[in-house]
Amino acid sequence: MSIKYIATSQLPTPWGVFAMHGFEDTETGKEHVALTFGELNADDAILGRIHSECLTGDALFSLRCDCGFQLQTAMQNIAELGQGFILYLRQEGRGIGLLNKIRAYELQDAGANTVEANERLGFKADMRQYDMIKPMLEQINVTRVRLMTNNPRKVKAMQQEGIEVVDRVPLQVGKNRYNEAYLKTKSTELGHMMSEYHFNDEQS
Numbered sequence: 001m002s003i004k005y006i007a008t009s010q011l012p013t014p015w016g017v018f019a020m021h022g023f024e025d026t027e028t029g030k031e032h033v034a035l036t037f038g039e040l041n042a043d044d045a046i047l048g049r050i051h052s053e054c055l056t057g058d059a060l061f062s063l064r065c066d067c068g069f070q071l072q073t074a075m076q077n078i079a080e081l082g083q084g085f086i087l088y089l090r091q092e093g094r095g096i097g098l099l100n101k102i103r104a105y106e107l108q109d110a111g112a113n114t115v116e117a118n119e120r121l122g123f124k125a126d127m128r129q130y131d132m133i134k135p136m137l138e139q140i141n142v143t144r145v146r147l148m149t150n151n152p153r154k155v156k157a158m159q160q161e162g163i164e165v166v167d168r169v170p171l172q173v174g175k176n177r178y179n180e181a182y183l184k185t186k187s188t189e190l191g192h193m194m195s196e197y198h199f200n201d202e203q204s
């Protein structure tokens, strides 16, 4: 893993003007983005989100998942607070890529759940890696984080990368009739802490 900082610009959004920082993984060619809002000091615990790419939810308004809703709510929360960050990681489909995610959706349309669909295609349920986050956070001056997530494995992965996760901030938004089964599987099989299902305790 070799992460190279490329450039910073403004990103005006409906919630406020973020700064957008571009990064390149020079080994894989993947292009990642960090958004920041306000002044970030290394001593502060900064509200933030590590968000994996979901073209369908983030850009195409899909109701099959909660991704787009989580991204928008996280950006809104950060802008309202006046300080925070988003790392937007190009790990589409929990790391299997867009076309394989569409293959997985095809299997889900035929009755498989999100984990079974990945496994039938020969993938693990979650193929993501998080070794890009440390150099990205270093570049934007973040060492301590209040992380908006329901995913305890994300919290652990960050801690393993040497990031201090001071707090986990739940981010339960966007539940609808098309993603109810998806959210339930996240809770029962992927370990997400989703209060409405009561299948997980709060230990991470």
Ligand SMILES: Nc1nc2c(ncn2[C@@H]2O[C@H](COP(=O)(O)OP(=O)(O)OP(=O)(O)O)[C@@H](O)[C@H]2O)c(=O)[nH]1
Pocket (backbone or CB within 6 Å): 050, 051, 052, 053, 054, 055, 065, 067, 070, 091, 092, 093, 094, 095, 096, 101, 104, 105, 114, 118, 148, 149, 150, 151, 154, 171, 192
């Ligand atoms: N393989 C697969 N990936 C999916 C499916 N639905 C959504 N995704 C991907 O799941 C990932 C969700 O990542 P995040 O938004 O970081 O969320 P998370 O790890 O589930 O945990 P939270 O932080 O609680 O949201 C994105 O890469 C989506 O593209 C699906 O049915 N199958």
